[in-house]
Amino acid sequence: MNKPLITILDDEPAIRAMLSEALQDAGFDTKAYARAAEFEAALRRTTPDVCLVDLGLPDRDGLSLVHRLALEQGATVIIISGRAQVQDKITGLELGADDYIIKPFDPAEVVARVRARLRTRNAPATPHQTARFNGWTAHFDRYSLEDESGAETPFSHAEGEVLRLFLDSPNRLITREFMQNSLGGAAGESFDRAMDVRISRLRTKLREDPKNPRLIKTIYGAGYIFLTDVSWS
Template identity: 50%
Template sequence: MTETSPYIAIVEDDRDIAEILAVALGRAGYETESFDSGSSFIRSLARREPHLCLIDLSLPDRDGLSIVAELRSRPHIASIIVSGRQELDTKLVGLELGADDYIVKPFEDKEIVARVRSVLRRLNGVSSQETKRRVASFAGWTADFGVFELVSPSGERSSLSGGEASVLRIFLESANRLLTRADLMDRLGIDADTNFDRSIDVRISRLRAKLEEDPRNPRFIKTVYGAGYLMAAQVEWT
């Protein structure tokens, strides 16, 4: 491993599955550490924070969804749920709580590596542009992508998850232009054939909940039915 290898935490109580994940990611050049409980992983954050964590939902001491929710206060840590739960509602809840992706067991090694690379690439895409276009201002709002923070016209602050920040940046960089679902997925590096594309809808819904007075009648992120989405705002970058 090099000093710059991304560090990935594997939160999985099944030792066989944890080993499969560790071997696959190690071969791909990632540094990994496995945790067999949610509490041991949370304690480890005081020592070292991962770039990304893979989280099983059925842990012995707590539901993995509660860990995803807790990580929302650390938006620079990406998270992917890896679970045998296939219900649509569970997937949507996980994404709504801030997970960047959802992988259903059983899985292929190549799928895990590809999805990890995709999420890290999206987050690195946000970080790599910080020095050029870090802060966006629109209609009294401020989005600071350096600290993943959104500030309302009244000064109220809310954090953005990595997935929310990626989608909001795309909208702000393409203000007043129609973006199709395919456009969004392409710019986010999401493969429609292998990824849970409803994640786009979930992230837009979360952004509307933070930005809009009435999310059902949005002022900023508008749905153009049958075509896509449009960010209706004049944006200034600093």
């Protein structure tokens, strides 16, 4: 059986070496790159299971790369960055990253986060790839939302995880605890922030009124309810 491939994009040799060693000891294959250009060239030859991406790169803005990986390629992306401001986290998650880890970190935490993302991504797939609800069609085979006119809006893998969770349980309360157990990741403020960002992005793509959303209703202190009927095909 092939080992999962984890790519590391970071311009610090010590970080690349530390993560490569920890991930290989945990049973993963790794490839490490110092520059975005060589990383992108490698992507044309192989598809990694998880991409670890630093934001402070010498030859390209890491955020634009995260956006392309998440939306155009549907890649699983974990940001590793020394940028610790809340707004940096929000921006990274809004652009499609699945997780955000702040430097300095314990390599064991990175290994645990990688395993959590792989468990989520490799969960037994449902045979249903298309959901219709309230005038929308969600295509999970191509990560796209289609409106009644046929216009399509892409969504990231991370956003798709949350959307499928809602579509699988319409008209039912979905608690934060259930979301954390289903999607993986460390519980706490970081996970809550990630969910808030993804749900906000989904509401925007579904053209929800932020002051009075009709589909994704917040039940304060409890969780969310996706208020519509859903048919799968």
